[in-house]
Amino acid sequence: MADILHRIGVTASPDAVYDALTTIDGLAGWWTEETEGSTDIGGVVQFRFIPGGFDMKVLESQRADHVLWEVADGPEEWIGTRVRFDLKREDDFTIVLFKHEGWEKQAEFMHHCSTKWAIYLMSLKRLVETGKGEPSPNDVMISNWH
Template structure:
């Protein structure tokens, strides 16, 4: 198994970052505007992308939501490479920054789609940073296009 890993510092409190990771409005503000569902532990959050080929999004079951510390999802619907993987956001305070340690864990192999997703996660994590720091992120469909896969 292989993982996508990123580290991003956001000049905001861990609570502000946590809220952007656990509320539907927060998630829609940095990942995709078409976000619905329940961000509580045991709930499922649905993320849809208008330009994507079928399946056009992901359903995430919320496994953990520890205020200002950690968010953990399991992919329960989406592209085959994603189903069963886990997405983790660990938060910690360092000076004026909240450090987000991001992991998309459990990929079967480092294929081309994983490379694409690693780059897209980086762009969306920068959108998260921008949302929390300025009030306006760049969620899909306004995200950075990196290839014909979007």
């Protein structure tokens, strides 16, 4: 198994980051404008992009601490993988430890997704620090996979 790992520090409270990860408006503000569904534990959030999308089942959600999703639908390589956001406070920063875990193997698509996750995590940073993220379709296109 392989994982995608990223770490960002933001000058916003853990509560602000948590809200951006656990509300439809928050998620639409940094990941994709086309976001709907239920962010409650056991709920499914639908994220739509050019050219497709993902359905994430919410497995865990601990206020200002962590969020865990499982991919219920999307590209074959993503099905059954998990997306985790762990939050902690360090000095004046909220640290977001991101993990997209459980990839069956490292492949070119995983490289693409790692870069896109980094772009979206920077969008999350901008959203919680300035009030304006760069969600899809306003994100940086990096290839024909978008």
